[in-house]
Amino acid sequence: MPHFLMAQAVEKNTLVLGVKYYNDNNAAQHLVISAKSKIDGKFQKIGNIAVKVFITNDSNKNNFIGAGITSERGEFILFIPPSAKTEWVKSPTQNFIAISAANKLYEEARAETTITKAKIKIDTADGKIVNAKLFIKVDTSWQPMAGVEMVLAVKRLDGNLNISETATYTSDSAGAISGEFKRDSLPGDQKGNLILVANIIDNDVYGNVAAEIMVPWGKPLVYTTNYNHRSLFARRGHSPIWLELLAYGIILLVWAVIIYLGFQIRNIIKLGLD
């Protein structure tokens, strides 16, 4: 084998794929497929990797549920399609497999994750109490699940803020957790609505599960703008009154002098003609 071909073969890196399961608000579930590789001693996100995703197993081509190419951030989202329903309803647990073929830079890679189907119900009670219950699928019914760490939070831009100082709650035998909302005066929407969220984050068994509810516990957002205010930085016609008085006063004064002198020229002309 020529030397340069051998060198190419040696340079191939190992690609590590990841599959994460998400169930947001008990609606359409999705997977996040990620790709990373160790370069210069550090794991780096790898883009432009084509990945095929299967449900249950990859031996049956009917289990193929979609494919995607990782973005610059090294991941892509795949919603579980309705065509996967047959496999989905077969079992309370579910297996997902992601496979990328070998290319010039990376060897073939494969990742697999198994989740137990779970859902959260969220509710509120008087005194700004937030209640949530975790149910998991056992055979064909939903059963409460104890001992699972959950988070109660309020949705903010680009992240969730815990509803109190308590970081996590563990579900009791009824699968329930309860926390008091202590984020007073938190700005909400124009009606003061906030979105509360109860979720399980990156759980080995259940993946990422979340449920949301809207509550009017926030401070109504009053939209304020200084667009119409008079200031030195405002738009045209909105300069401060003092500036307008000063500027127009000076302009009028100086131009009054110029006009007066214009009249003096007229007077000189009249005197000459007389």
Place this chain on the structure above:
Amino acid sequence: MDKLKEDKIIADLLPQEFGKQGRIWVICLLFFAALGVFAYGRQLYYGLEVTAMRDYASWGIYISNFVFFVAISLVGSLITAVLRLTNVKWSTPLTRIAEIIAVSAITFASLIIIVDMGRPERFYNLFLHGRLQSPIIWDVIVITTYFFISLLLLYFPLLPDLKIMIGFKERNGKWLQKLYEFLGSFWKNTKAQFKITDKAINILAIAIIPVAFSIHTVTSWLFATTYRPGWDSTNFGAYFISGAFLVGAGGVVVAMYIFRTHYKLEKYITNDHFDRMGKVLVLLALLYLYFNFNEFLVPAFKMKKSEEEHLLGLFTGEFAPIFWFAIFTSMFIPIFILLFKKGRRPLPAFIAGILVVVGSWFKRFLIVTPTLLHPFLPMHDVPANYHHYIPTWEEWAIAGGSLAGALLVITFFARIFPIIPIHETIIETESLENEKHF
């Protein structure tokens, strides 16, 4: 005063036809002005792309030229107003030179602003949609005002001279005679007319000072109200005004020498005038030097990171040759020449004046462009030429054309009107004689 002496003064000071030198001078100026017009035609056709101005150096030699013109125009208020109000009599022969420099400079300052605009046909939007808070609007207003005041200050003292010139019908020729009659046929030398003009000139002399200060302060605020290294200064108004007085006075000294030698006016623009103007120049150069120390020493002492690149660029970097050239030619060398009595004779004073004017032009360039090339945020992902500003031939031609245009206005004015006020000279000579007599 006897009639013979009066006739001699009139004969000496009446405008003269261009001689051979004058014609060559005018042809040269016309050539440069035409070249500027041609280059501007190219700029209109191809857009501002023909210039070297890009995203960073968006103000180049056009704005430098604008600041220069505004600065030199300030001399009208210095010679005509400040010296008149302080009862300085020796400046009388220089008033008209100063005023025509002011009028021509302010005219071309306005024009060069339009040249700097990518879409000049939208200029009227400045008036229709201008923000009162913007220094650009203040500049437009104050330049227009200053132009009219300067024009009036040129016109009122000219009226008695127009009457004199109308008397030389055959010498004038048809067109000039018509022009003189249009401008001053109504002037009859009556007491009432003199009373009005004296009052008007006094009003103008008072009014022009705040307007002149405003024009250059506002021009400095175009820069100082922008948060950038080199411009972020509370000192800028005074710094600009002191510099403007200096370049204006330098310009007058240059013009004095040229008019004196070309029109043989040694009896009217005397060595004493050069001596006094030389002293004025030294004073103004020292004043400007003081403001320069303030402007550069204080930020250099602190050497804030954001200012460092800009300051080092001026002191030892890319702009250092121009910086030190400007500092030495506009201040140190003229001060050195004019400190000595021999240096205040016409020729050395003329050379000092030239140095002041040339150095001041480059000083304006240094105020405008290096700052733009040193923004607070580093320049990223831009073509290599965005890091530097080297004007294209079109920019040089337009800038040169505008300077030629301003000189043409002064030249033609001196061809049409007496560059030294005839009537005022007669009156002053008369009063001097009376003083001697008594």
